[in-house]
Amino acid sequence: MEDGFDFVALAARMGERPRTASEFVYRALRRAILDGGIPPGTPLRQEALAAAFDVSRMPVREALRQLEAEALLEFTPHKGAVVAEISARDQADTYLIRRALEPVAFAQSIPNLTREDLDRAEDLVADMDREPEHGRLGELNRRFHMSLYARAGSPKLLRLVERQLVEHDRYLRFHLAKLGRDRMSQEDHRAMVRAAAERDVPKGVEMLQRHIDTASRESADFFP
Amino acid sequence: MEDGFDFVALAARMGERPRTASEFVYRALRRAILDGGIPPGTPLRQEALAAAFDVSRMPVREALRQLEAEALLEFTPHKGAVVAEISARDQADTYLIRRALEPVAFAQSIPNLTREDLDRAEDLVADMDREPEHGRLGELNRRFHMSLYARAGSPKLLRLVERQLVEHDRYLRFHLAKLGRDRMSQEDHRAMVRAAAERDVPKGVEMLQRHIDTASRESADFFP
């Protein structure tokens, strides 16, 4: 039953279980995939997962369906699910999409950001400086960005942006491992908060675009 | 067992069934939701659906999960699924997202479009002129747009764009009913094809942006 990944330990580490088993399995798997704990291409056997999470195969199947709809794994009828591959092309597309969407969200959000929002953003930048564990940086980074877009007033747009940031997490891992955390451009982050605090929309948007562009450029080559 | 919608007739009308029952139920439901056949807010009872499609409740559950992940319906644990609401806000967001993403796809695609792609796009415009049934116009319109973006070389971006166009279908219905089909801006469509044929990227992008902007403006007010 060795998949090369310790699902049992993951399950134990997941904190309190959500109300339904489906939800539980879904979250655990999602996290493991995004963290890179389960490498791309890994086939996921329903029976093995069920045993590891100590549930029946049914909630596993529902979770797999949801993850498939999120493009985190690929399904083939009667063959099963494998963790979706990552690729330079996919990474480039993620940046392309972020580059198109996030400036819109940021521009709409800036005028409506409260002092609390800005403080929270600043706190998150500081948290990133402190956080020792690479695995948590993705989430902090995501929350930082989302806190700046929070007041855009376009829920559907925000859901989409968050989804892209989640996808981005899968690649951020590689960056941090290869380039080190100093490449996370904390200066860009701080500059974005400053621009937002001054309600300077064009400047904020420009900072954000530069931020995404440099990240995109730096990670363009060195990939699988 | 009256949901106010004839699932049995839908099932019969669906053409050949895909290999798995889940897939079958998924497609049928998805289509019915997008067509507006099942109005927003309608609760979907698993038992009723299973009976209508003549399968057990299990494939129904899997289909519902997938549709939930696509935001076409909302799930509440132990309560069930209801068809996602549509709203002016959601519609505006859809246009916002399209306006941000499609120009990128179009710009990347134009230089690589083949004669066949352009012919296909033109054919689809003509098909729209001919098509008598409102229900099919959404699909034709979607395929028209996608054929112009097809050579963008960014699969992930294209998937996302297509998804937005699918969402757009839900609203297009209302437009056609209230404003009539002459508002579909076939002239814009033709202008986009011309610009693409001339490999004029800035002009094509501008046409597209205007197209989306006018559609957005025209449909801004008159909503539920």
Next chain:
DNA sequence: AGGCTGAATATTGGATCCAATCAACAGTCG
């Protein structure tokens, strides 16, 4: 030896059954 065929096995898809949860309603008590 190599490739094809077919049986055996593993794995997923689907159905049925049971348990947990929620909603509605009746009854009771203040």
Next chain:
DNA sequence: CGACTGTTGATTGGATCCAATATTCAGCCT
């Protein structure tokens, strides 16, 4: 009369069992 509570019915969540499909591998034929 109103609010609370316990009970019943409806509906979803989860488990187990069976069927369908794919994969593997042994054996046979060329």
